[in-house]
Structures are given as C-alpha cells and as structure tokens.
Amino acid sequence: MLKLRELDVTNKRVLMRVDFNVPVQAGEITDDTRIRATLPTIQYLIDKGAKLILMSHLGRPKGERKPEYSLLPVAARLSRLLGKPVIFSSDCIGDEPESKASRLKPGDVLLLENLRFHKGETKNDPEFAAGLAKLGEIYVNDAFAVSHRAHASVVGVPKLMKIKAPGFLLEKEIEAFEKVLKNPDHPFHAVMGGAKISDKIEVIHNLLDKVDKLFVGGGMSFTFFRAMGYETGDSIVEEDKVSLAEELLNKYGDKIALPVDIVVADDIEQPTKTEVIDPNAGIPKGVKGVDIGPATRDRWGKELMNAKTIVWNGPVGVFEHKPFDEGSKAIAKVLVKVTEMGGTTVVGGGDTVAFVNQTGIGDKLTHVSTGGGASLEYLAGYELPGIKALSE
Numbered sequence: 001m002l003k004l005r006e007l008d009v010t011n012k013r014v015l016m017r018v019d020f021n022v023p024v025q026a027g028e029i030t031d032d033t034r035i036r037a038t039l040p041t042i043q044y045l046i047d048k049g050a051k052l053i054l055m056s057h058l059g060r061p062k063g064e065r066k067p068e069y070s071l072l073p074v075a076a077r078l079s080r081l082l083g084k085p086v087i088f089s090s091d092c093i094g095d096e097p098e099s100k101a102s103r104l105k106p107g108d109v110l111l112l113e114n115l116r117f118h119k120g121e122t123k124n125d126p127e128f129a130a131g132l133a134k135l136g137e138i139y140v141n142d143a144f145a146v147s148h149r150a151h152a153s154v155v156g157v158p159k160l161m162k163i164k165a166p167g168f169l170l171e172k173e174i175e176a177f178e179k180v181l182k183n184p185d186h187p188f189h190a191v192m193g194g195a196k197i198s199d200k201i202e203v204i205h206n207l208l209d210k211v212d213k214l215f216v217g218g219g220m221s222f223t224f225f226r227a228m229g230y231e232t233g234d235s236i237v238e239e240d241k242v243s244l245a246e247e248l249l250n251k252y253g254d255k256i257a258l259p260v261d262i263v264v265a266d267d268i269e270q271p272t273k274t275e276v277i278d279p280n281a282g283i284p285k286g287v288k289g290v291d292i293g294p295a296t297r298d299r300w301g302k303e304l305m306n307a308k309t310i311v312w313n314g315p316v317g318v319f320e321h322k323p324f325d326e327g328s329k330a331i332a333k334v335l336v337k338v339t340e341m342g343g344t345t346v347v348g349g350g351d352t353v354a355f356v357n358q359t360g361i362g363d364k365l366t367h368v369s370t371g372g373g374a375s376l377e378y379l380a381g382y383e384l385p386g387i388k389a390l391s392e
Ligand code: AMP
Pocket: 193, 194, 195, 196, 199, 217, 218, 219, 220, 236, 289, 290, 291, 313, 314, 315, 316, 317, 318, 319, 320, 349, 351, 352
C-alpha cells in the first residue's frame, strides 16, 4: 500500500472519500467532530497544491435526492474551519462536477453532493463508480467509518484508479489495529461489554485467540452467568446464546474474567433501589445488573495496570444513566494510566468511543477509532474491503 506522503499530489486532482456523515438538525450541524477529524489530511493536500475533490455520504437518503440530507451545510462549515472558500457541486457525477473539477486551481477544494443521492453508491454500480473515478487522478480514502462497506466510493472507485493511498486518519486506524491484532506487546488484555454477545461474538472469538485475558462486563456478562447456572434476575440475557457462552467458558475459561460483584437496580431510568451483589449468590427477581461493582473495578484495575496492550470495546455498564457509568469510568481511567506508562490502548465501537470522548480522555489514549461497525469488523479479524482496495 502506498503512503499519502510518498505521492506527488501537486497540481493533481485528488479525489478523496471522507466521512462527513455529521448530525444535521434544521440545516445546522450539531457536531462537526467528523469534519475536524479529517482536517489534517485536507490541509496537507491544500498545502501541497493538490486540487482537492471531496466526496461523502450523509444519512440514508436511499438513492433519492432529499434536501434534508444535502451536504451543503457541510461545505459552509468546512469553509469556516479551513478559512477559505469551498466550492460545492449539487451532484456528485455528471457535467457539473466534471466541469467544476476541471477548473480547479492548486489548493482549491470542491465538495460533491451526497453520494447516496444515487442508488449506485451503496450498490457499488460500475457505471456510477466510473462517473466518480473520472473526476480525479489520485484516490485517497480517509473514511475509516465506511471502509467495511463495499460501496462505489469505497471499493469501486479505487479499483478504477492506479494511484491511491489512505489519508492520515485512515492510516492511523490501520496502524493501530494492525499493531494490536498482529503484533501486540504482552500482556495483552481486552475489555468487552455492551448489551449483547450476539453483536460481538466474532470479535470475542478472534480476541480470545490473541489476548492473555478477556474481561467481560456489561449486559453480555449475564449470558455467561446464566451459562454458569447463576440466577440473573431481570438482567439482560440472550437465551439463545447461553450454550455458546458455555462453550466459550469450557474452551477459554481461564482467559475469561467475569465481574466478581454487580451493581443491581430495580429500574435503569428511575432506580429506587440499588445494591451490590455477588453474582455467585444469584441476582434476585425484580432487579437487574446495571454495572460492574467496586470490587470488580478494583480487581480488574489492578490486572489491567500490568497490561502492555489493551483493547476496549463496549461499556461495562449502562453508562448513559449515572451512576451506572462508574465501572466504565474506572476502566477509562486505567486505560489512561496504562497509556501514560507507555502501553498501547485502542478503543473501538460507537458507544465506547462516545463514552471516552464524553469523559474527555480521548486524546490521552493511543487510539480512539472513528468507526463503529468498521472497528468491530477489524477486531473480528476481517479484511475491510475499502482498505484492501487500496493495495490492489
Ligand atoms: P454496544 O453498542 O453493544 O457496545 O452496547 C452499548 C450498550 O450496552 C449501551 O447502551 C449500554 O447501556 C448497554 N449496556 C451496558 N451494560 C448493560 C447492562 N448491564 N444491561 C443492559 N445494557 C447494558
């Protein structure tokens, strides 16, 4: 795979897939994190005198031109962030973008309208991909969050273009995941949580083969407790995954750490009663497990402190409702310490990333992934089609 820094981009039309899928309410962008995440690559290309053509999707317009999904507000925000004009094309293929792309001067930026206004994007239609590919001479992908999708702008276009490379954001994602999955420093521990095992079973499988220990918290721990024959009260249990949890415990038992105490509550939103319970003693009916308890925070904290590599995916409690974020906060703190001591810490998955950023520790960790689904597929051991297409 080529590196962006190795390419001669000056005076060249660089067609770059970015993730500008930002939340928009009544024409206003409510969070521009995704735009800012790719600014280093955009600024580099501007400084090098490339003629930059940016393409992205926004929301799910399902192949129809729907004004509420227009990227026009993004052009305005990008222009403000860059402190220079951003040219906008009201369609991503055809005469308008072709003419605007051909008239770009070095350092100019052109943003194309939402790719998903055309059905060809998600279908990876060859004609649609060709319409995009002809706009540029060099292809760059800086959109990790869609790199697990075999869409036209992610897979079809790079296949048609000879010179291609990941942008800096994607390059950082690749480096982080390759490091932890292929060449981790040991002890290598993973923390997994979230609601369900079923969403993450492939990640669990892949990581169990690689890690020294897997700490399982959150909703998914109760399916394991059920497999161990414990009462789980009203906790979330996936009945159809109990036998799978049993298999995993039999095969990898000594690698799987489950909580030694659990915070239970009668209600998540308006709890009138919370207490800490030993899961071994059984969770009574009428209450459910909502977080790992203080003894678990303490014990896991000590073990995780010895790690040289930690991957974290999935909150260990119902973190949206305080104080059931205590467990996840404790994990976050340990990750910061391990990073400070020179360890590698990687956080993936939408909810965990949101939590980490909300706690304000995102920049104190080695890597916080920008892709939810994409990071899960990476951690599950799959080659992402958008990344593969860059080396073909
Ligand atoms: P995921 O998207 O799979 O990472 O799951 C994240 C969700 O898991 C969050 O909304 C959490 O509230 C939820 N979660 C974490 N712990 C529990 C629990 N003990 N019971 C129910 N849901 C949980």
